[in-house]
Amino acid sequence: MSQDGLWASQIDTSRPHPARIYDYLLGGKDNYEVDQQAGDALAKVAPEVRVGVRANRAFMRRAVRYVVGSGVRQILDIGTGLPTSPNVHETAREVAPDVRVAYVDNDPIVRSHADALLSDSGAGACENSIVLADLRDPRDVVDHPDVRRVIDFDEPVALLLVAVVHFLTDAEKPEQVVATLRDALPAGSFLVLSHATDDFADRDDARAVYNKATARLTLRPRAGIERFFDGFDLVEPGLVQVPFWRPDGPPPARSGEIGFYGGVARKTT
Template sequence: MADEEWTHRGIDVNTPSVARLYDYYLGGKDNFPADRLAAEEILASVPQVRTAARENRAFLGRAVRFLAHEGVEQFLDIGTGLPTQGNVHEVAQEIIPEARVAYVDHDPIVLAHARALLRGAKGEVTVVSGDLRRPEEILGASEIHDHLDFSKPVALLLVAIMHFITEADDPRRIIATLRDALPSGSYLVLSHGTHDLRREAARKGTEVYRRASSPLTLRSRTDIRQLFDGFDLVRPGLVWLPEWRPDDFPLYDDPSEALIVCGVGRKP
């Protein structure tokens, strides 16, 4: 679809979108000139970002495979972003063909592309409009309850999304609200940018994201660890992306160059 057509549909193509920036880092084509300009500005200052995006995507795949092998059959992916290779339902259904996945996002372009991609998918996959800042609305959506059985374990995926939640939005309340709706045996999969190391890179990236659809709020490892309150972290705990159960050689010599820490927690 041409840029003009998106504009006619009420889509702001002139403000960089965090979903489209991520798509650009991954080599996707679902982005606009404003996104590409902002992305290149970030990459000029923080070239690690492109590889960090790939490491983040690889972590998501490893985490989903791990959970599927643990017998988890339901996945709630909030802030899913634009579809790309190795989507959650594709990874999970390689192991559990009947695995059910609910994708949630509030970006209209993400929703349009996801629904187009999944038009021919099995009934085990659905796409729902929802904003992570209002978790009660997500949990109360009929499409979610029609698709997922909250009497059985659910994997909550918050991958590279919580660093777009400001302190004013109360990130701990958001995760606590979602956690309390999940039964015992459910999991939280989370990755989050941190400013503990490489502070100059963090500062430059944050400056550019102030002009995007959502500002970037990097946190310390201690603050990110607190987002797992109520969950027991599984091995190896909260680590840099390449350090979480790697199944291949990392893309960085120094794992901190991935800029993002991650972990998987189980609700007792």
């Protein structure tokens, strides 16, 4: 068991957790007072944050529809966060009913609530899995039996890293983490990634909110985020602010201020 509670068998309510802060900012109820306080502090120093998390969620849904429409039938969603309906499997099955999803997160509360969502939606255990594991150990994720039960790494996989890599510090070698996951994927797979940035505003105060959380926020510039796509070919329109990735309607107000980049890329070899 680590000191920061990431591998704890019980839910840590003493510090805010990124998944629960995100849930609170989306208007969810699966969070604690410490998460609500952190979310309010974040919104105070970054007023566009609630618009941003909703735009990021909408980007995820558009990206899932795109990769499933491109023929992928299995999704590995790492850092899934607390389930908000429609979640990945529900979005994917709007396009194809036979999609399988392995959800991965490091907060035990995510697993319990995701289990409930899958049960409520009628999704079978053989079609999906909920795995308690950590992005910081990508080999453990790839080799986890409950991931392997759902994901066949001999067939194309859509890897989702949505709003999670920015919780890896530079010392945790995020490029190496993503490369390890990339190398486990066969040709024809996709990477869907979004990442927070301070390219559009000074966000030192926003970063400070996460100093008391279970994971710190590392904001990166566009060029730094692009490196996570090494070994993949970005599809149009490339790496852009999330409201502008293949929008299916008018962008929300304050879209130009939203500090999330997003992109989808295909592994061709």
